Amino acid sequence: MTRRWRPSLGLVLGGALAGTLALSLGGLVVFRYLGPEIGYREAAVLLGSLIAAVTAVVGWLLVRLLLRPIRALETYAMAEGTAEVPRHYGTRETHATAQRVIAMAEALRDRETTVRAYTDHVTHEMKTPVSAIRAAVELMQDTAALSDEEHRLLARIDTARLQIETRLAALRRAAQAREVRYLGSTTLDRLAPDLTAAHPALRLDLDGRHTALPMGREGVAVVLDQLLNNAVEHGATRVTVTATQAAGKTTLDVQDNGSGISEGNAARIFDPFFTTRRDRGGTGMGLAVAANILAAHRGSIVYIPSPTGARFRVAWTTH
Known part of the structure; x- marks a missing residue:
C-alpha cells in the first residue's frame, strides 16, 4: 500500500493564515499600482475575482483536509462501527486521531460480540437440560404415587429449575442492555x-x-x-x-x-x-x-x- 503524504495541521492552518495575509497585502499593492494603468474599477473587479478564486481554493483545501475527514469519522462513530471505515483522514493529526477512534470502536465491538456470543451459548446450552428437568418433574408428578416428602422434594427441584430459567433470562437482558441505544433526550x-x-x-x-x-x-x-x-x-x-x-x-x-x-x-x-x-x-x-x-x-x-x-x-x- 502506497504511503500518502499528509500535511500537519499546523502547516494547513498556518498556510491558510499566511495566504490570507499575503493576499490582503498583495492586493493593496496591486491595486495601488494597477489602478492608474487600467482604471480603479477594472482593477477592483480583477482583484476581487482573484481574491474569490484563491479563497475558494483555500476553502476547498480546508474542507478536504479537515471538515470532510471529521464528518466521515463522526458518521462512522454514530453508526457504532457498522459504517465503512473512512479512507481519507486529511492531516497527520486527524489521521492519528481517526486510527485511535477506529481501533477503540473495533475493540469495543469485539468485546460486545464476545459477551453476546458467550451469553447466547450459555443460555442455549442450558435450555435443553432445564427443559429435561421440567419434563421429568411433570411426568413424575402426574404418574407416580409419591409420598408427601417426595412431593416436597419435587417441588424444590421444580423451584430450582424455575430459578435457573429466571437467571438465564436475566443474563440475556443484562447482555442486551449494553447493545440497546436510547438516543435523544427527555424530561x-x-x-x-x-x-x-x-x-x-x-x-x-x-x-x-x-x-x-x-x-x-x-x-x-x-x-x-x-x-x-x-x-x-x-x-x-x-x-x-x-x-x-x-x-x-x-x-x-x-x-x-x-x-x-x-x-x-x-x-x-x-x-x-x-x-x-x-x-x-x-x-x-x-x-x-x-x-x-x-x-x-x-x-x-x-x-x-x-x-x-x-x-x-x-x-x-x-x-
Whole structure:
C-alpha cells in the first residue's frame, strides 16, 4: 500500500493564515499600482475575482483536509462501527486521531460480540437440560404415587429449575442492555404519565420536570421503573425524583421512604445476581441492567446512604 503524504495541521492552518495575509497585502499593492494603468474599477473587479478564486481554493483545501475527514469519522462513530471505515483522514493529526477512534470502536465491538456470543451459548446450552428437568418433574408428578416428602422434594427441584430459567433470562437482558441505544433526550414531565400509571401505589414528587435528561425516553423509563420497583418492594409509599443540571453534569436523584438498604448489602447491590429476595423470585439483575444501560450512554448510578429510605443518584456528563 502506497504511503500518502499528509500535511500537519499546523502547516494547513498556518498556510491558510499566511495566504490570507499575503493576499490582503498583495492586493493593496496591486491595486495601488494597477489602478492608474487600467482604471480603479477594472482593477477592483480583477482583484476581487482573484481574491474569490484563491479563497475558494483555500476553502476547498480546508474542507478536504479537515471538515470532510471529521464528518466521515463522526458518521462512522454514530453508526457504532457498522459504517465503512473512512479512507481519507486529511492531516497527520486527524489521521492519528481517526486510527485511535477506529481501533477503540473495533475493540469495543469485539468485546460486545464476545459477551453476546458467550451469553447466547450459555443460555442455549442450558435450555435443553432445564427443559429435561421440567419434563421429568411433570411426568413424575402426574404418574407416580409419591409420598408427601417426595412431593416436597419435587417441588424444590421444580423451584430450582424455575430459578435457573429466571437467571438465564436475566443474563440475556443484562447482555442486551449494553447493545440497546436510547438516543435523544427527555424530561420528567414527559415520563410522568407512564410512571404514575405503572406505579399506582406510589406517590411521585417530581422536581425539575422540564430539565433535559440526555438519554432517550425509553431508556430513562427503564432505569426509573427499576428504582421505583425496588422502592415498592422495600415498603415505600412515596418517592421524590429530582432532576438538576449544573457544571456540565445532569443528575437525577431518586429518594424513597421505604425500609432502605442495610450497610452490609449496600456495596453489593449493583453486582449481577445479588438479591435479598431470592425466595420471592428476585433475580438480582435489575440494578445491574440499569447500570449497564447508563454505562452505554455515558451515565452512572450510585447508592447514597440516607437516614430514611434509599437514595440513588443517576448522573450523565453533558460536555
